[in-house]
Amino acid sequence: MGGAFAWHSASHTDQVLVMTRAxxxxxxxxxxxxxxxxxxxxxxxxTIPASRLDEIVGRHALVDLSAGQLLGSHSVGEVRVGPGRARVGLKLAAGRLPAVSLPAGAQVTVVETSSDKAAETVSELSTFDAVVVAAPKGxxxxxxxxxxxxxDADSAAQLADLASLDRIALVERGR
Structure with missing residues (x-):
């Protein structure tokens, strides 16, 4: 009986979703x-059955996904903001972020820019450590x-205020 079960388990296959690229x-x-x-x-x-492909496409990767990796139930979904964290949307002028692509997960420093070059020194300006949630879109x-x-949630209000005044720039940090 045990051999028949093992044969059935080994011979039963399912069509599932697999990553074709990272x-x-x-x-x-x-x-x-x-x-x-x-x-x-x-x-x-x-695993996620092949029949659910339409439910996966267009959603966010919740973890880094490698080519060849089988998708599991917690691989893809809606990105959530963690406790003590806040998501801030920014509109930045050209030249206020690196010209190269900033992928989701990139570590950045948000730098307050001076409103009056003569009145403030660089040491008086605020900086905020941040993570890019989604790659910039034009x-x-x-x-x-x-x-x-x-x-950090404690920085969100100040950062949103500076963004509304067009007084921020993004600097990518090394990992």
Whole structure:
């Protein structure tokens, strides 16, 4: 009896979702990022059936996903803001963030810019450590960038105020 069960378990395959390319945490999963594969896995291993492809595409990677990785139930979903953290949306003019791509998960420092170059010194300006939540997108007028960042909740109000005054820039930090 045990041999028959083992044979049935080994011969039963399911079509499930597999990553065809790497997607970083926070990025949107696109149709071209996901493929189908047939696997035989223990029922204790959570996979996502191929029939749910439409539910996965367009959602955020909740963890870094590698090419060839089977998708599990906690791999993709809606990005949540953690306790003590806040998400702030920024509109930045060209030149206020690096020209190279800032992917989701990039470590950045938000730097307060001076309103009057003569009145303030650099040491008097505020800085905030942040993480990019979603890669910047160009504005419809092509004159700036929209980017969501996550910061300590205690800094969010001051940062939002500075953003409304167009007094911030993003600097990418090394990892």
């Amino acid at each position: 997607v970083r945490q926070g990025e949107i999963v696109r149709n071209t990022d996901v493929g189908l594969t047939s696997v035989s896995v223990d029922r204790a291993v959570t 504005t419809s007028d092509h004159g700036g960038w929209l980017v969501d960042i996550e910061v």
